[in-house]
Amino acid sequence: MTSKNTSASSLPSSLPSGLHIDTLAVRAAVPRSQYGENSEALYLTSGYVQPDAQTSAQRFLGEEEGYTYGRTGNPTVSSFEMRLAAMEGTEAAMATSSGMSAIMLMIFSLLKSGDHVIISQSMFGSTIKLIGTEFARFGVESSIVPQSDVAAWKAAVRPNTKILFAETPTNPLTDVCDIQALADIAHNAGALLAVDNCFATPVLQRPITMGADIIMHSGTKYLDGQGRVMAGALCASEKLVTEKFLPVMKNSGLILAPFNAWVLIKGLETLDIRIRAQSAKALEMAQWLEAQPQVARVYYPGLPSHEQHALAMKQMSGNGGALLSFDVKAKDSAQARERAFHVLDQLQVLSLCTNLGDTKTLLTHPASTSHGKLSDAQRSAAGIGQGMIRMAVGLEHVGDMKNDLLRGLNTL
Ligand SMILES: *Cc1c(COP(=O)(O)O)cnc(C)c1O
Numbered sequence: 001m002t003s004k005n006t007s008a009s010s011l012p013s014s015l016p017s018g019l020h021i022d023t024l025a026v027r028a029a030v031p032r033s034q035y036g037e038n039s040e041a042l043y044l045t046s047g048y049v050q051p052d053a054q055t056s057a058q059r060f061l062g063e064e065e066g067y068t069y070g071r072t073g074n075p076t077v078s079s080f081e082m083r084l085a086a087m088e089g090t091e092a093a094m095a096t097s098s099g100m101s102a103i104m105l106m107i108f109s110l111l112k113s114g115d116h117v118i119i120s121q122s123m124f125g126s127t128i129k130l131i132g133t134e135f136a137r138f139g140v141e142s143s144i145v146p147q148s149d150v151a152a153w154k155a156a157v158r159p160n161t162k163i164l165f166a167e168t169p170t171n172p173l174t175d176v177c178d179i180q181a182l183a184d185i186a187h188n189a190g191a192l193l194a195v196d197n198c199f200a201t202p203v204l205q206r207p208i209t210m211g212a213d214i215i216m217h218s219g220t221k222y223l224d225g226q227g228r229v230m231a232g233a234l235c236a237s238e239k240l241v242t243e244k245f246l247p248v249m250k251n252s253g254l255i256l257a258p259f260n261a262w263v264l265i266k267g268l269e270t271l272d273i274r275i276r277a278q279s280a281k282a283l284e285m286a287q288w289l290e291a292q293p294q295v296a297r298v299y300y301p302g303l304p305s306h307e308q309h310a311l312a313m314k315q316m317s318g319n320g321g322a323l324l325s326f327d328v329k330a331k332d333s334a335q336a337r338e339r340a341f342h343v344l345d346q347l348q349v350l351s352l353c354t355n356l357g358d359t360k361t362l363l364t365h366p367a368s369t370s371h372g373k374l375s376d377a378q379r380s381a382a383g384i385g386q387g388m389i390r391m392a393v394g395l396e397h398v399g400d401m402k403n404d405l406l407r408g409l410n411t412l
Pocket residue numbers: 098099100101124127167171196198199217218219220221230231232
């Protein structure tokens with residue numbers, strides 16, 4: 001609600017404790033209204049009528065629970081927050097208008113000029129830009145370290161380090177980092193560990209059980225899962241959410257729209273079965289691609305050839321997730337680009353589309369899109385070549401996916 005916000009601890013009293021993630025995914029929500037709707041209600045309202053002036057005053061002071069204004073809270077948004085927090089196993093969550101606004105909220109709430117944050121060079125490009133460039137203008141210092149090198153994360157710690165921020169696995173290379181090891185480094189330094197759990201989702205990986213303090217989401221991806229709305233969230237302790245995030249949220253306008261929250265509530269209901277089905281299809285595609293003569297290399301945590309396969313399997317419930325990348329074989333970088341473009345241009349079923357986490361399989365060419373503004377040297381340092389194709393595997397039949405890729409692969 002507005003003053004205390006919601007938390008998993010305030011689940012409707014009709015729900016017993018100890019429920020499993022697939023049950024919480026369809027049941028955790030604010031109590032149903034007096035009309036008894038079975039599907040969670042969509043409350044499209046920007047204001048709330050107050051019962052009397054005294055109650056209104058107390059709500060504005062934060063002394064009594066109750067909604068006051070759409071920028072500070074909404075029951076549909078609360079349902080999404082409760083459901084996601086329950087699935088991540090955190091006490092509370094706060095929903096935001098996008099994944100990037102979740103990161104904005106985290107940095108605004110926890111850091112000030114002169115504080116230091118450590119991120120990995122393999123993180124989502126906008127994350128590196130936002131923290132390394134935009135927040136640098138306000139005096140927030142940052143270090144960028146190699147994703148999987150635990151010693152490098154440790155060596156980057158300074159007396160003013162407040163947050164270690166990791167993303168695992170990353171995109172497009174599917175690099176993994178050791179959440180427990182990073183949590184230990186953060187806590188020994190008196191800092192917090194934040195984990196971007198966008199790719200694994202709570203179905204495969206619950207960072208809170210490995211020592212993370214904050215779990216960040218781009219709800220735009222698998223949580224919605226059907227490519228419809230932008231959304232984000234921070235999952236954390238009740239204390240962090242109410243004492244740190246909520247005061248900034250109230251005045252910053254980063255809140256998730258109620259309609260988008262409602263779409264996400266419905267998305268979460270099928271997250272478990274979607275992630276498992278899409279991961280199984282991704283594994284089959286990764287194994288098949290690895291055996292294709294036109295493919296030089298496949299990046300997928302579920303393959304034994306992945307450098308951190310063992311760690312990934314331990315951290316991700318034995319699954320590789322639904323995202324993979326592969327390099328088309330070529331004699332040089334110009335030919336690699338031409339061949340990758342050829343494969344993408346022959347698609348008749350799968351989509352050439354930025355975004356991921358959709359039930360439709362989406363492919364991209366990272367070197368000319370997400371990593372298009374980098375110099376050749378920066379791109380090769382990041383390990384992203386012109387022949388690389390990223391594939392966010394959806395729910396189509398695997399045979400149809402293979403045939404769609406073969407149209408291009410067989411005519412190189
Ligand atoms: C997409 C994405 C983001 C940003 O989320 P938006 O909803 O697009 O703002 C952050 N992290 C990862 C890993 C992402 O894939």
